[in-house]
Amino acid sequence: MSVVVRHIARADRSTVDALGGLGVATIHEAQGRTGLLAARLRPIFPGAHVSGTAVTVSVPPGDNWMLHVAVEQCRDGDILVVAPTSPSDAGYFGELLATALRARGVRGLVIDAGCRDIAELTRMGFPVWSRAVSATGTVKETLGDVNLPLVCAGALVRPGDVVVADDDGVVVVARPAAEDVLAASRARAEKEAGARARYEAGELSLDANDMRGRLARKGLTYVDQEPGE
Amino acid sequence: MSVVVRHIARADRSTVDALGGLGVATIHEAQGRTGLLAARLRPIFPGAHVSGTAVTVSVPPGDNWMLHVAVEQCRDGDILVVAPTSPSDAGYFGELLATALRARGVRGLVIDAGCRDIAELTRMGFPVWSRAVSATGTVKETLGDVNLPLVCAGALVRPGDVVVADDDGVVVVARPAAEDVLAASRARAEKEAGARARYEAGELSLDANDMRGRLARKGLTYVDQEPGE
Amino acid sequence: MSVVVRHIARADRSTVDALGGLGVATIHEAQGRTGLLAARLRPIFPGAHVSGTAVTVSVPPGDNWMLHVAVEQCRDGDILVVAPTSPSDAGYFGELLATALRARGVRGLVIDAGCRDIAELTRMGFPVWSRAVSATGTVKETLGDVNLPLVCAGALVRPGDVVVADDDGVVVVARPAAEDVLAASRARAEKEAGARARYEAGELSLDANDMRGRLARKGLTYVDQEPGE
Amino acid sequence: MSVVVRHIARADRSTVDALGGLGVATIHEAQGRTGLLAARLRPIFPGAHVSGTAVTVSVPPGDNWMLHVAVEQCRDGDILVVAPTSPSDAGYFGELLATALRARGVRGLVIDAGCRDIAELTRMGFPVWSRAVSATGTVKETLGDVNLPLVCAGALVRPGDVVVADDDGVVVVARPAAEDVLAASRARAEKEAGARARYEAGELSLDANDMRGRLARKGLTYVDQEPGE
Amino acid sequence: MSVVVRHIARADRSTVDALGGLGVATIHEAQGRTGLLAARLRPIFPGAHVSGTAVTVSVPPGDNWMLHVAVEQCRDGDILVVAPTSPSDAGYFGELLATALRARGVRGLVIDAGCRDIAELTRMGFPVWSRAVSATGTVKETLGDVNLPLVCAGALVRPGDVVVADDDGVVVVARPAAEDVLAASRARAEKEAGARARYEAGELSLDANDMRGRLARKGLTYVDQEPGE
């Protein structure tokens, strides 16, 4: 049975927006190195950085019908997260669907499949993270699901979870953990700002983080010249 | 025997140029989802969009001698289409060949192999769609063919066919079909313009295309909450 | 035993800088088509072109501890060259390490693994050639070596060798050969400048390089129309 | 925090064993085309076909320490399911761990990483489904988790779920659904046995499944010769 | 429009069978190094070697409906050649379709997509060359074509052409050329038998083929020890 879930609990908007001010790598680290989608998802143009609440879509290979169904379920501040039930590089998404999503306030698309109309999407500034660019067309024959939990590019995404994406890739933050992850991410960002200042001044991380003793105990040896030369 | 065919029938220039005003995805759709080259061919810089008539070159792996032979067969408005007889990522093409092609009015290169001198080609604005970027050199030892039909990145290309390439990839339109495909592509583009306006205004494709009935007959079910929660 | 070699012989600075004015493809050709790193190493942003002396780092998979150790061994004009002992796409390198390296005058990073903080590195203008972009974190548990010879992306790199990188990829020039390779590269670049001028004027490489006789002897045949048509 | 869960609810043994008599493709179909692990997991030798209850292990890249921890949690009838937290092809598993697992009655290993000692494992008849064969060693430095839910090769696996693997790949059946999936799989296998008998006798599936009308309505056209010939 | 062509001209049976006694590499060489399908097509079990006449099937991604349609068009001595219109690794083919094809005398399947039921197909001895093994299911929603020319794994295949497949891969021989290619292949095989006898006796190909002069003219130099040692 194919299902569309109409009412989902979305992460708190202010938390979502605050997470969007932090980088994917920082958030990934702050939540214990979890939640990262596979690195095969790449942005279609550089420089985008968005956060939003996930509306999830499970689609058949080569069939984008459910994307049309999903548009209706989107609200301002959402990000569409799409995974095919078997691998497909077809061009599921293009300018027209982006126009429809933008009209509803959707902030971007994450899709473990192909995308097309790259030039138009770039002009619109509508960001997409996809595993392929392909003009290959899709059909509208077979159903899927909207707003059920799914695995996208190796990560579990539940409807309403927070999705953050930038030039490094895509990370998902579970809705119940969003506040805590935000706090941990901010703490990490502050710590990194401190480190950055010290490194700019020439301090070494070996000293700043007191690594020399542990390195020596592990057996690191400094020599003046390459052994045997 | 290696052959260079000197006289080929080229698609009509005004048709070629008009097709260049339409996107690869649109043309691919308008001709029944055929003619698309494999998505592994990517532009070396973003934003290029060209059309032209194919001059085809079959080359040995790692040997670019026939590109030099092919230059002489090119005319204003052509696009060079190159396929190796076995897979190769070597850097067959660079700035010097681009200079020679540009002097003859060639509009770009499509090659199912590697390309180099990316910085110079970007500065020249000479667009290339290739499967790899590689500085690896090639030799000039073995012959190939110019202007015979060939398979490039999975698609059959005949000399004189129309080639259109943009950020989405590359599509070939058979010469005898060019007029019809142009008409069909324009019709599709117009239809899409109408759809775009409706979607910008917030109309749903579910309604615009009257999909709700067929979705329901296929068994799509709307629920308020995730089953089992 | 893990070793850090403190004193390495670096290629002459003026030679290194002069090589940085030449392209990777030119240098690769000029030294007999050797020294090219595998084409899987791609720049994280377009347009960078650097040269420097190699500080080499052999790292365990998913462990970037030795990068911190290596920073201390770097000097103005160096390029860090990093290879994992088994394949890894993890994000070994980001903004903080780049800040530390820049403070010491390092010109860039070449890494046969993953890189993150792409947006920040782009803003800093710190160039990286990597095999992947990935936010995946790394650990600091296991030692490696600094300034021993290593194989990076298929090429042998010795500490102090010259590394040149641009949009085409990365090439290494052995330190003892640097002067000769510079001379040969310059000669090649001059020859190419001459060819470029001739090609811009419409001369054919078939004539400029007197290829017609050899092509004919190999059996190249010109026909007016495709055989069998 | 790294966690080992000691007591997990395992699927019923007789159901597990009965599922092992059915093929991966049949089970995958019978449970609505869900639960299939990515096709990159391939058996290290042909002909193995096993079922068992999942003991799950989340491991760092290039670090097999947690496999040693997991052995203790295994019981007769289990299958070890291992996923790295970031991609790794290292050789996590070999003959010694197989010996330890076999001594506890474990029936096989499913790992989204590398495996080694292929010759010895083949001689032992201990089946492994892995994404790579690699002799590359791993370390024992960093912790992971045992018996938490994880995503392995794109599928969600919970401890105690049923895992079935054969030459086609690997499928997971959620523990609460195991009885129903067994019944559905048996029904499908019986139906297929009937179809097989009819097809052996020369009946066409077009007739057996009454497809001709629907094909005609979709527009399928039979012609005597290729159009245009 | 989707089309099934009912009457195709098949290559002569005795020629087809004789080609089946020769290897794929030999035939590929004998017809001027053309007709080879991409090396991504691999046999599902070792040791198969078949020849037959092509029945071609163009299929949508993830949809195997047309395979059922194609069965009816097959005759004794055919090989089914299947290409998806966009890349798909789904499991289009399994034991039931193999049973139906075998009942009609079909000798094997060549498919640029996925195959399943490997264990059963191996027991049946029904050979398949595919790009993937995958249990992923397919649908029956969208039409394709039977017995139109198509590009499969990069090679043009026309209905009725000869297909030969062995452990090395798959080669297609155009129907009109089959007699000539058979003669050329036999000549090559005889020549190789002569060479084999000489090499077994210890003769060098350098002498048997008189290569020493040409090698010397190209500049090959024999030295007693590595230069610089």
Place this chain on the structure above:
Amino acid sequence: MSVVVRHIARADRSTVDALGGLGVATIHEAQGRTGLLAARLRPIFPGAHVSGTAVTVSVPPGDNWMLHVAVEQCRDGDILVVAPTSPSDAGYFGELLATALRARGVRGLVIDAGCRDIAELTRMGFPVWSRAVSATGTVKETLGDVNLPLVCAGALVRPGDVVVADDDGVVVVARPAAEDVLAASRARAEKEAGARARYEAGELSLDANDMRGRLARKGLTYVDQEPGE
């Protein structure tokens, strides 16, 4: 200049043969996890296990001329190690060259490119480790080098070094280190034999290697049930 080095120092035969009695993984571990060739090299048939002294051949892409040159330099007990100067999957090697090599006592081939005549090589029992199986032909146009050091599949191989290959892959042992690596490999094999006996008897590696304390100090926590359930 292309060079053939005629006299190379080969590793001691008895050491070479003794290393052939040990597995690739064991040797790789015993020499500090170095010397492993990339896992893309796979055996063309299962079950082969050989050792020998390297005769190295650097070849152009798609050109196997130098293999013919190399045959003459081979002696009883050698293994041919071949690397192309840029990536190539062409079928450089087949039955005839294997016949010539076998006549000289060569034990196998390691090639970072393609191989063909798989059925014949399997019947001969001549083992090959290659990156691809491909019937694609090669030319004899361009020179390379025999018996110079080269990088093959990411590892440095010097002429006369020991090469060991089995179902796990290929490892190279530097000639000067062969005695020491043999001793270390034997020690490791003995230690593993002891471990195997203990594991067969049901002892846990956690206890045998006294890991529990270190695991606890790192923070490993045992719980009875999944947290939150």
